[in-house]
Amino acid sequence: MSDLATYLLSGLALAGSFALVGSGIVVVYRVTHVLNFAQGSFVVFGAFLSQTFRQLGLPPGLSELAAVIVVGLIGLVVGGVAIGKPGTHPMTSLLITLGMSLVAAAVIIAVWGQNPVSPAGIDGTVRLFGAEIETQRLVTLAVAVVTLAAMSLLFTRTDIGRALTAAASNPRAARLVGIDTRAMGLLSFAIAGVLGGLAGVLIAPTTAVSVTSDLPFVLSALAAAVFGGLRSPWMTFVGALVLGVTGQLVAGYANGSYQTQIALIMMLVIMIARSRSFTAEEAK
Amino acid sequence: MMLEVNDLVVRYGSATALDGISLRVDPGELVALVGPNGAGKTSLVNAVSGLVRPASGTVRVEGTVAQVPEGRQMFGDLSVDDNLRLGAWRRRSRRTDAVYELLPDLQRLRRQRADTLSGGQQQMVAVGRALMAEPDLLVVDELSLGLAPLIAADLVRHLAALNADRGTAVLLIEQEVGLAFGLCSRAYVLDAGRIVAEGPTAQLAAAPAVRAAYLGGFDEQENLS
Numbered sequence: 001m002s003d004l005a006t007y008l009l010s011g012l013a014l015a016g017s018f019a020l021v022g023s024g025i026v027v028v029y030r031v032t033h034v035l036n037f038a039q040g041s042f043v044v045f046g047a048f049l050s051q052t053f054r055q056l057g058l059p060p061g062l063s064e065l066a067a068v069i070v071v072g073l074i075g076l077v078v079g080g081v082a083i084g085k086p087g088t089h090p091m092t093s094l095l096i097t098l099g100m101s102l103v104a105a106a107v108i109i110a111v112w113g114q115n116p117v118s119p120a121g122i123d124g125t126v127r128l129f130g131a132e133i134e135t136q137r138l139v140t141l142a143v144a145v146v147t148l149a150a151m152s153l154l155f156t157r158t159d160i161g162r163a164l165t166a167a168a169s170n171p172r173a174a175r176l177v178g179i180d181t182r183a184m185g186l187l188s189f190a191i192a193g194v195l196g197g198l199a200g201v202l203i204a205p206t207t208a209v210s211v212t213s214d215l216p217f218v219l220s221a222l223a224a225a226v227f228g229g230l231r232s233p234w235m236t237f238v239g240a241l242v243l244g245v246t247g248q249l250v251a252g253y254a255n256g257s258y259q260t261q262i263a264l265i266m267m268l269v270i271m272i273a274r275s276r277s278f279t280a281e282e283a284k
Numbered sequence: 285m286m287l288e289v290n291d292l293v294v295r296y297g298s299a300t301a302l303d304g305i306s307l308r309v310d311p312g313e314l315v316a317l318v319g320p321n322g323a324g325k326t327s328l329v330n331a332v333s334g335l336v337r338p339a340s341g342t343v344r345v346e347g348t349v350a351q352v353p354e355g356r357q358m359f360g361d362l363s364v365d366d367n368l369r370l371g372a373w374r375r376r377s378r379r380t381d382a383v384y385e386l387l388p389d390l391q392r393l394r395r396q397r398a399d400t401l402s403g404g405q406q407q408m409v410a411v412g413r414a415l416m417a418e419p420d421l422l423v424v425d426e427l428s429l430g431l432a433p434l435i436a437a438d439l440v441r442h443l444a445a446l447n448a449d450r451g452t453a454v455l456l457i458e459q460e461v462g463l464a465f466g467l468c469s470r471a472y473v474l475d476a477g478r479i480v481a482e483g484p485t486a487q488l489a490a491a492p493a494v495r496a497a498y499l500g501g502f503d504e505q506e507n508l509s
Binding site for chain 1: 353357369417
């Protein structure tokens with residue numbers, strides 16, 4: 001029984017990071033209709049940067065914060081390249097983000113090499129429901145929930161959040177009232193950078209991150225986002241929970257890691273099940 | 285002078301949408317622009333709002349212009365209140381009281397999502413949203429499109445009240461000629477990118493050639509509402 005509890009709890013923590021990354025995909029998609037395939041790279045940058053800042057002498061807490069801010073800026077750069085030129089079709093932008101993820105991989109290898117990184121996190125374990133779970137994993141889940149709640153408040157209660165929603169909802173009307181839709185698009189990429197970087201910073205201490213981690217992350221995040229219909233951060237979180245827990249259960253009982261395969265299967269199942277209700281745009 | 289358009293030419297690629305248009309709206313005026321589908325009305329609206337760059341000619345505006353766009357253009361995901369507040373994006377203050385006072389029906393709808401409203405309600409929100417910018421000139425593009433005549437007439441009454449109370453000028457772009465002439469004292473008739481007739485609405489309504497060719501046999505009796 002404690003095995004089950006262990007798998008469930010670590011699945012929850014993994015879900016936290018998938019939810020963060022998935023929300024980044026959702027934010028960018030809602031505002032720009034672009035699927036950001038560089039989202040996984042943000043996670044990797046977050047992990048490596050937090051390690052580097054630690055090595056540079058920044059105290060714990062501050063090095064993670066600095067890493068997240070830098071990845072936010074990286075997100076801005078990716079956004080600038082992907083949607084900066086007016087009139088770029090969202091499909092073209094999607095391909096650009098794919099290209100940017102390759103560029104990111106090259107940069108990461110050049111700066112940090114191909115070895116994985118696992119910076120020091122919060123030590124210790126916590127006993128819950130008869131299982132030992134690393135404190136770091138619980139923190140990951142807690143931060144994910146708080147961040148999603150904060151994002152939800154941002155979108156519904158602040159002027160800038162309403163403007164982001166407006167730019168997504170009706171770009172023409174948004175331009176009419178004077179909202180700079182391109183700036184909103186760039187902002188959404190920056191937010192996605194922050195979310196991805198945060199996920200990387202949180203997950204790396206318990207699960208080593210390397211340059212090749214971006215693909216499994218973006219696929220799992222995409223699956224979670226698709227579960228949320230590419231619209232709802234909270235449903236993305238539910239999708240992430242399903243994904244994370246299933247993955248850990250399979251890893252535990254089937255004794256192998258099939259996280260990515262599970263993600264892909266889940267996406268396939270959701271898309272088939274919802275295929276009648278998808279719009280032509282989403283189906284693409 | 286409020287709005288002055290001189291020899292405006294708007295082209296989309298090789299197609300000419302507007303071929304040397306000149307018109308003016310003075311402060312506090314109610315002016316109509318009528319014409320059949322494809323006459324170039326929306327191109328003119330977009331040129332006035334700065335959304336489209338003319339090939340030649342000038343648009344001069346004194347004061348704030350707000351557009352009530354064709355087809356309402358709601359922020360569907362957002363509530364009525366949020367839609368209104370976004371109308372004031374360019375301003376500091378987001379106070380909605382004045383708009384709710386002028387359009388009291390919106391008050392009870394304020395928390396409702398815009399995409400759950402009826403066409404008439406959405407049109408009212410679109411007008412309210414434009415008013416949030418505290419415009420000197422309201423450009424209203426195809427108010428009556430897709431609306432029952434009674435509802436369109438009711439909205440036009442609100443525009444008349446707005447003009448009477450606050451002196452807001454209105455440029456009403458309409459296919460529904462009866463509606464437009466009922467509100468406005470002066471009108472331009474646009475066809476195939478050109479102004480083919482202009483003048484006081486009473487005179488325009490009476491000119492038989494204009495009536496036959498461009499107003500589709502518009503009957504002056506319908507004008508009285």
